[in-house]
Amino acid sequence: MQSKEQTKQAVLDAFQNRHATKAFDPTKKISAEDFDFILETARLSPSSFGFEPWRFVVIQNEELREKMKASSWGATGQLPTASHFVVILARKAEDMVYSSPYIKHMMEDVKHMPPEAIERLSSFYETFQKSDFNLLGNDRAMFDWATKQTYIALGNMMTSAAMIGIDSCPIEGFDQEKIHDILEEAGALEGGHFGVAVMAAFGYRAEEPHRGKVRQAKEDIVKWM
Helix, strand or coil, X not given: XXXXXXXXXXXXXXXHHCCECCCECXXXXXXXXXXXXXXXXXXXXXXXXXXCCEEEEECCCHXXXXXXXXXXXXXXXXXXXXXXXXXXXXXXXXXXXCCCHHHHXXXXXXXCCCHHHHHHHHHHHHHHHHHHCCCCCCHHHHHHHHHHHHHHHHHHHHHHHHHCCCEEEEECCCCHHHHHHHHHHCCCCCCCCEEXXXXXXXXXXXXXXXXXXXXXXXXXXXXXX
């Protein structure tokens, strides 16, 4: 079994080696077993109140990827070459509001909470949305709140990929409305319950990056109080 220090070093090595891959080697494919592992780390990711406001759409259809490319300026190199290309969706306000059938489903059917616990959590969740984060009545704010949570899963997917030698690239360089329309036409948005949050490409790099990891010094970004 690895020691704690060995595990820490393995994680840091993966972070040092990871980079935002712009073009992948199209001849190298991620195994089904490895990509299922990456998806499992997304599924197990934490979310606010544990309500999992996401959907992971794996785009393997070449025609659909080509259709998306014209509206995805940040993915012109990745869409044609990535072994796996994922669009992460976030639930819209109608599903995330405290009184929605989806929230009721999560508490009753997924979490199997007893009625008294559901009543307590529902009340707390309502107060959170009304007062703490002021989300109610602002559909965009609610969607953005759900979208922020998808980035937790995105980070875990990229980290787990890096840990097993798989490259990745997070992508926000796209026309959100046009990609929304393309995926809606393809039936990926489930009748408007979801919107497009972010994309991610996975595969094996075509070439090594030209420079090493460049980051600000720790003392410039960390403040202890």
